[in-house]
Amino acid sequence: MWRVLPSAVSTCYTGKSSHMSIIFQIIAFDELRTDFKNPIDQSNPTRARERILNIERICNLLRRLVVPEYSIHGLFCLMFMCAGEWVTLGLNIPLLFYHLWRFFHRPADGSEVMYDPVSVMNADILNYCQKESWCKLGFYLLSFFYYLYSMVYALVSF
């Protein structure tokens, strides 16, 4: 039974929360990218405040999701390790290290984890973030089915 647990929990997790958070990220980056469509409107000074607030709001939301996502993923890695699911753990280890690297290479000025509003609009950073979200979405989706499969397998063999 204890072998089923991590798979079951992580199935739920990857099925719901991480997908939601990643999908939200993708939507958020899309919103960041699309500015007001009317260019005259866009260069209007009264729009500036609105737009900046918008960017700051999105960045704040994104940042708030970072720690939960990373910590839950780390938690499941821990559970896989305890359960001796070495294959699954091996699949997750690269992402874990990536998360750790990402987390500790954040800007140095205190509160910010990442998604700095002053730099996120640079196209290379935005593209990078967007690509990262799509890749993670794919990874979580695949691992969702894998966990589902392992759970069913464990249940059947149990």
Place this chain on the structure above:
Amino acid sequence: MSTAGFNSQNGTGTGQTYANGPSQNPVALQQLPGVSYGMTHQPSYNPMPAKAPPPTGPGLYPSAPYQPVPPVSSYQPGPQITSYPSSPGQPLLPRPPLSGPPSHTPPQSASPSPGPRMPPAQATPPPPAVSSSSYYPSPQQPMAPAWQYNTAPPPMGPPTSISTPPRGPVANHVNPAASLAEPLPPSLAPYSTAPPPRVSQSVTQPPGPGMPPTSMLGYTQPGTAPPPMNPMVPNTYQPGRPAYGPPPTGPSPIGPPPIMKPTPPPTGTPVANTTPPPPKGDAGLAQPGPPGRHLGHYPSLPPGYQNASAPHGTSSMHPAMQAAMQPYTQAPQPYQQPPGGPGPAQLSPSLAAMSLQSSTPEALRVVNLLQERNLLPPTPVPAPTPCLPQDLQKINCNPEVFRCTLTSIPQTQSLLNKAKMPLGLLLHPFKDLSQLPVVTSSTIVRCRSCRTYINPFVSFLDQRRWKCNLCYRVNDVPEEFMYNPVSRSYGEPHKRPEVQNATIEFIAPSEYMLRPPQPAVYLFVLDVSHNAVETGYLNVFCQSLLDNINALPGDSRTKVGFITFDSTIHFYNLQEGLSQPQMLIVSDIEDIFLPTPDSLLVNLNECKELVQDLLKSLPTLFGKTMETQSALGSALQAAFKLLSPTGGRMSVFQTQLPNLGVGALQSREDPNQRASAKDIQHLSPATDFYKKLALDCSGQQVAVDLFLLSAQYCDLASLGCISRYSAGSVYYYPSYHHQHSPAQVERFQKDLKRYLTRKIGFEAVMRIRCTKGLSIHTFHGNFFVRSTDLLSLPNVNPDAGFAVQMSIEDNLDDMQVVSFQAALLYTSSKGERRIRVHTLCLPVVSSLSDIFSGADVQAMTGLLACMAVDRSVTASLSDARDAMTNAAIDSLTSYRQSVLTIQQPGLLAPACLRLFPLYILALLKQKAFRTGTSTRLDDRVFAMCQLKYQPLFYAMLMIHPALYRVDDLTDEGALNINERTIPQPRVLQLSVEKLSREGAFLMDTGTVMYLWIGRNCHPNFLTQVLGVPNYAAVPENLYLLPELDTAESQRTRAFVGWLRDQRPFYPSLHVIRDESQLKANFMQNMIEDRTASALSYYEFLLHLQQQISK
């Protein structure tokens, strides 16, 4: 129309336009515990009758300094010199151009087009990555995906004839001043040999009578303004000259690449063999003495150099003079190649290296850096000219305004990756231009899909349709556009000024403003703590502002305000009707509010006397303060609240580390680590308070300019954020003191004068567009990136530069040229909404050798410096240093492997990149990036700020200072500007071997100039220029050249003054001797020499060679 809660009226001139903004604090209407009014004498003060003159009498200032004194000397009712400086007739600061040759260089080739596409000349695989750290795309830094734009542009259609008849008058017109320059039909003769332009441009730019007058092109030329009657004289083609010769513009690394030459010139005589080998060495004026006269203890030449440094024949004419007089035909001294004969076009560059009889373009001439020593041209390095058809190049954007690192754009990203050179643009969009065409128009013609402004590089399909050169959409020409106000003719849309000028300014119609244009609003936030009073800067500031108060750019709505702060915040009520300024102190710095929101920012014209009273008394007011703390964060918050209803400019003067309230900072610098060769810490901000505040400011169109005058560590890395993200500027005066550092005081004065009187644009945005297929991915400078191609600039000033990095997303296969357009929309200080548009057009090439021949080494250096600053903040300084070195290694490796066909020993570089290793070494030894030499953290961070923020020309002086010998200035080859004779000594290499004890040398590092006097300097120079009898009598702290009435003194002063006039800030001059403390600073700039912690130039080259041949 008022939006977003701004109750504003436009143009009333009452000064009360913004009556009650949304964020003013209603608390101020009550009795406030934290407020005490009138220098704490009066316990209660009712701020309610703010509009009415408050009772004067007790409780105001100590009366003596505040009697309303009539303005005396400082009030200058004379004509304002800042009437709008951008209009063509009224140059505000007519300056000589920044580089020697005039900017509108004709292309070298009259060939109609880049010719048939050739496959890349080399099939060499991309060179292996030499190192792990580089700026080029790597898995960690993925490039932008290529799926964004995937439609290939439609093929260019053939032009149809122009046959539409005129249709009567229209409402469109051009500013009268601009239309004064009537185009006169230029002579056809100079073009008679030019082949017809290429098809896609033939309607747009017919050669012949349709040429724009040169006076519309907008850039002055030194002394010799081109006569509008005969605009083509400087560009005349010489019939006897081979059309495909090497670049004629002096020693610049330019020229058409060999395989772009489809036809041999018709009349060229092969002169390749006739020219002697390029003269090298110091053949110019600044010939140092024989070797025996050099200072003995300096390192001698490395063996590899000695054979190359023998001076050759001296030119009879000074190079600068030649450049000025015959810029397109002169023979540059050290790099001259004979004008190429009609040799085989595909001659390989390495063959060229082997035989001097080749016709390789100058830019691709192979230089063995280890053998050729004197690589520096005698005059400032000019920008390379893109290899464009003549008619396009003639109207292309001035390289001082708009410059690309690669003047030939590679076709694909893989080609760019193979070339290993950074691709980016460097802009100086709001540069003071002496001539700028201004167009008033009811409709501004723009592309309907990408919103590009119509520009000289669009193509007219017929008279009623034009095709956008950025997205290739076909647009209609509006009816108004058919009328040409310059020639007053109808039916010639391609002759309108918009289509004839790459730099143009539009006065925007009303749809570009949804709120009324903001007035000019200036708020000064002054540190008055004990430390600040000690430095004595308040006197200088107040006096400068008094002197220039009438020259502040603005109109009748201009507003000013003042805030001072130490541990409390002091506001100044300058309400009209008061007899004296009234000081309001808020001591509650945790929860800052505005005591009387209405009367703190006042109309300058109505309250000028009160403002002047305040400025006169301010320096004495805090003379005895003992307050040492500084609540900068709260003061900034208060200033933000004050400015947020209108937007405007906030000038902050700070003299110490803020240590109270919000935004307080700790000292992070460890003095023992200053000289550390290890990584430098604390280059990133310590708190995000300033960044967040800057974002708020940016949202409310407030820019913050920071003046830092401090002897101690001030944490510029944190404080600078406030300016960086609000598009302000940073000025730093280390160890400022009114008595101890007179040179700093003078610089501060001059900088302030420029700062207060320079042009300013409010609530600006800048958008940079480029042809479909290219994409911009990173911006450098001071701004907030609001959208992927839109920069938010609350203020824009003429001294701000920007850089962007680009990548190629789609192949540019079927394009011959690509265009870039920077559009800056701003509100002028007169309340007009204006759009300044710059368009740059560059050719697309498909071979690596063409890419190399179009490399602009200065622009590359500037862009690499920006990238290195980012890298050292996000990663580490050593990482950034490695990346810079690798940039040089990678590009030279790529050149060696992909372009050179015959391998030779040595460190080979194309002539256009010959200065690249030198500039990279200079960057490594620059204050921002050096290690091992004691550098204060603030100095380092400030240098980084400047590298990112300064326009390229000034940044290059910071990176690679210019060294001149000035004790033997002569009038030979001198420039003549405004009846002043300005001698032009040659630029020397930055090596001690160039110094001699017999001479005097001027080093120009941009913000500081050093005049080094040799120990055995000629007594004539000492007496005639410095006014001292002998060397020992040269004072220790001499920072002014005495105004002696001798020819030598006049020459020297003219030269120094000319150098100073070229830049907007004021470089201070230090006269130094061997014993001076500043000698170390002087010697640190000798970047070609070895220091204890850094390689010499020769060693650096050897290092590069070792890496390349690995």
